[in-house]
Amino acid sequence: MRTVMVGGLGLGALLVSFAIVFLLWAPATATSVPTPASASKPAIAPATAAAQAGHQAAQAASPASALADSTASISPASPPPRLPVSVAAAPSCRGNPEALGISRTVEIDTTDGPGFGFEHFKQHDFLQPGEVVLTFDDGPWPHNTPAVLAALAANCTKAVFFPIGEHAMWAPEILRQVAAAGHTIGSHTWSHADLLKKTPQEAKDEIEKGISAVHGALGAPAAPFFRFPALRHPPEMVTYLGERNIAIFSTDMDSLDFKIRKPDQVIASVLAKLKKNGKGIVLMHDFQRATAEAAPELFRQLKANGYKVVFLKAKTPLKTIASYDEMIFKDVKLPTLSARPTSNVVRTIAE
Numbered sequence: 001m002r003t004v005m006v007g008g009l010g011l012g013a014l015l016v017s018f019a020i021v022f023l024l025w026a027p028a029t030a031t032s033v034p035t036p037a038s039a040s041k042p043a044i045a046p047a048t049a050a051a052q053a054g055h056q057a058a059q060a061a062s063p064a065s066a067l068a069d070s071t072a073s074i075s076p077a078s079p080p081p082r083l084p085v086s087v088a089a090a091p092s093c094r095g096n097p098e099a100l101g102i103s104r105t106v107e108i109d110t111t112d113g114p115g116f117g118f119e120h121f122k123q124h125d126f127l128q129p130g131e132v133v134l135t136f137d138d139g140p141w142p143h144n145t146p147a148v149l150a151a152l153a154a155n156c157t158k159a160v161f162f163p164i165g166e167h168a169m170w171a172p173e174i175l176r177q178v179a180a181a182g183h184t185i186g187s188h189t190w191s192h193a194d195l196l197k198k199t200p201q202e203a204k205d206e207i208e209k210g211i212s213a214v215h216g217a218l219g220a221p222a223a224p225f226f227r228f229p230a231l232r233h234p235p236e237m238v239t240y241l242g243e244r245n246i247a248i249f250s251t252d253m254d255s256l257d258f259k260i261r262k263p264d265q266v267i268a269s270v271l272a273k274l275k276k277n278g279k280g281i282v283l284m285h286d287f288q289r290a291t292a293e294a295a296p297e298l299f300r301q302l303k304a305n306g307y308k309v310v311f312l313k314a315k316t317p318l319k320t321i322a323s324y325d326e327m328i329f330k331d332v333k334l335p336t337l338s339a340r341p342t343s344n345v346v347r348t349i350a351e
Contacts, residue, residue, distance in 0.1 A: 100155040100299045103131065103308035109315045110224040113242030117250030117281050120233060127279045131310045132302065134159035135249065137188055137227060138287035140167055140174035148286040149181055151295035155303070158183050158311040161286065162227040162249070165190035165213030169328075172217035173341055179218055184313055186225030186249070187211045196232045203237050208324040216328055221317035225249055246318065252280025255291070263294035270298060274307065 106126065108114070115121030127133070134152075139145040140163055152159055161178050163185065168175050178185055189195070190209035198206065207226065214222045224246040228237070231250055241248055253273035257266045270282055284291050302309075 096156055098300075098303065100157045100303045100307075100309055102157055102311045105158075105311045105313060107313050107315050108225070108247055110245050110247040113238070113244065113246055113248060115238075115248045115250065118252050119231060119254075120250035121248070127281075127310060129278050130307055131279045132274065132307045133281040133310050133312060134284070135162065135227075135251070135281060136160070136284050136286040136291075137162045138167065138192065138285045139163050140171045140178065141287045142171060142174065144289050144292040145171075145174050145286045146177065147292035148295050149177060149183075151292075151299055152183070153181060154296065155299040157299065157309045160184045160186060160223075160225060160249070160312050162186045162188040162225070163214055163217075164188050164192050165210035165328075167287075168213045168217035175214070175217045176219070176341070179220070184225065184311070185214065185218065185222045186227065187214045187222060188227050189229055192229045194230055194232055195228060195234050195237055198234075200234070200236045200240075203234055204240060205324075207237065207241070208321055209328060211318060212320045212324040212328045215318075215320045216325065221319065223314035224316065224318035225312075225314060245316075247314070249281065251283035253277055254283045255285075257284055257288045257291045257294075261288065261290045263290050263297070266290050266294040267298045267301060271301060271305065274302075274305075 108116075114124060116124055118125075134157070136145075136148060136159055139148075139161060148159075158181075161183055163175055163178075165187065175185070187207075187210045189206040190213060191206065193202075193206050195203040195206060211222065211226075224244070226241055226246050227249045231254075233248070233250075238248065253270070255266055255270050255273075257269070260266050260269060266284075270284070274280065274282070286292065
């Protein structure tokens with residue numbers, strides 16, 4: 001038996017009150033975004049069930065097109081006049097020579113929306129042989145994202161996360177854990193919709209709602225980094241992101257972890273593609289349980305094979321658009337003034 005004490009509400013900013021949504025999930029009425037059968041799935045409030053059902057239907061209809069990368073190349077907006085990458089000092093990992101660590105940190109100037117990842121963009125080749133950028137899509141997600149974070153921390157390394165706006169609203173405290181660990185956080189639309197199937201205005205709404213949701217969940221600006229769902233790039237939206245000074249991230253190699261769904265095969269997929277390419281931006285999903293389970297061994301094998309992690313940061317933070325912030329606020333039910341994490345509000349005092 002244990003006794004808990006509940007603190008009073010604080011006077012946090014309304015902007016980050018999304019945590020109440022995560023606390024008020026309603027299992028009896030929830031639907032689930034597709035995930036491996038073995039993965040744990042949180043329930044969601046009825047107010048968001050319809051939106052999630054749409055995301056589920058879109059992915060279930062064509063898993064390959066919903067989460068795989070596209071084979072079609074899109075020409076990016078006019079390139080900036082300079083290479084938007086500069087090298088900064090890399091943090092050390094003293095006392096743990098077996099950890100993967102970080103070989104160097106680079107800063108991205110996102111002016112005019114540069115594109116990265118040779119799957120679609122050929123402008124900026126800034127990685128040296130053996131260098132790897134770790135990226136994770138579709139979080140935050142209970143159990144899986146924290147497991148990926150634990151593996152990254154154990155290996156003293158960092159990654160770039162591209163969360164879905166809806167997921168950020170369902171699990172804001174998990175997204176804050178990503179930020180607290182020092183990783184870079186971009187965005188990945190509001191609902192993981194295929195933007196090639198949307199009108200320009202609908203696509204813009206998906207992009208901006210996702211950005212506002214991530215900002216709201218974090219209570220701070222995200223990086224001006226964006227990845228298109230399924231790596232499907234409407235030309236109008238490539239131009240739009242350039243006008244918003246948001247960098248676009250494709251990939252150099254897709255782990256295909258959403259198809260494989262077995263940890264050992266996820267590891268084999270990443271290593272085989274790195275061996276072939278020699279370096280690159282790796283696309284994985286912290287949404288996938290197999291990836292979370294594979295992460296510790298994958299990082300060990302990256303170290304054993306001599307690969308070095310390059311960590312990406314943005315030169316400037318991303319500003320949201322007020323009208324989309326307001327749109328997101330309307331979707332939040334029963335907001336309070338409290339912005340404190342659960343661990344500060346509820347604590348065990350006896351067992």
